[in-house]
Amino acid sequence: MYPIPGHLAFAASSARFFKVSIPVAVIASFVPDVIDKGLNDLLQITPYGRYFMHSIPSVVVCSVLVGWLWGKESGWGWFAGHATHLVGDLGSFLPLWMPLVQYDWPPDKNITLYAITNPFRHLFSPEMLSELMMGIWTLALFRFATNADRFSRVQQLICYTGIWAYGLLRVWLG
Ligand SMILES: [Zn+2]
Numbered sequence: 001m002y003p004i005p006g007h008l009a010f011a012a013s014s015a016r017f018f019k020v021s022i023p024v025a026v027i028a029s030f031v032p033d034v035i036d037k038g039l040n041d042l043l044q045i046t047p048y049g050r051y052f053m054h055s056i057p058s059v060v061v062c063s064v065l066v067g068w069l070w071g072k073e074s075g076w077g078w079f080a081g082h083a084t085h086l087v088g089d090l091g092s093f094l095p096l097w098m099p100l101v102q103y104d105w106p107p108d109k110n111i112t113l114y115a116i117t118n119p120f121r122h123l124f125s126p127e128m129l130s131e132l133m134m135g136i137w138t139l140a141l142f143r144f145a146t147n148a149d150r151f152s153r154v155q156q157l158i159c160y161t162g163i164w165a166y167g168l169l170r171v172w173l174g
Pocket residue numbers: 032033050054085089
């Protein structure tokens with residue numbers, strides 16, 4: 001999944017929905033790619049661009065750590081951002097149970113280099129359009145989330161369900 005607005009939509013809308021820290025969730029939704037792609041694409045010391053930060057144990061460890069350092073709301077915020085990042089990435093290879101399971105790493109591809117050298121490659125692709133749609137849904141969600149009346153809440157729920165249904169559809173289609 002592209003980092004903006006897909007991961008951001010998942011993270012921010014989940015944090016809003018569960019009433020946990022939105023800024024922490026947004027940070028947590030980017031950190032897995034910053035660390036794992038940094039280690040692989042830039043420093044080239046790991047075998048693949050999705051590593052420990054793309055595992056369920058890392059979600060648990062980081063959430064507990066953040067909660068311990070900055071309080072419960074931040075801890076749950078981290079959980080919302082990090083967990084939804086993994087959901088957004090589910091369509092392709094993920095070392096979900098690292099380090100409990102040994103993985104055969106797929107052929108490595110330097111995605112960061114690829115994105116830098118082909119900046120317009122995906123700009124007008126269907127994937128990008130769908131990411132944009134998710135961004136619009138998220139904006140709608142935020143718009144209605146501030147109003148507490150029943151009608152707004154129902155619309156928020158529809159937006160939220162739409163984002164998740166759409167995310168799952170993408171996972172299913174690969
Ligand atoms: Zn990722």
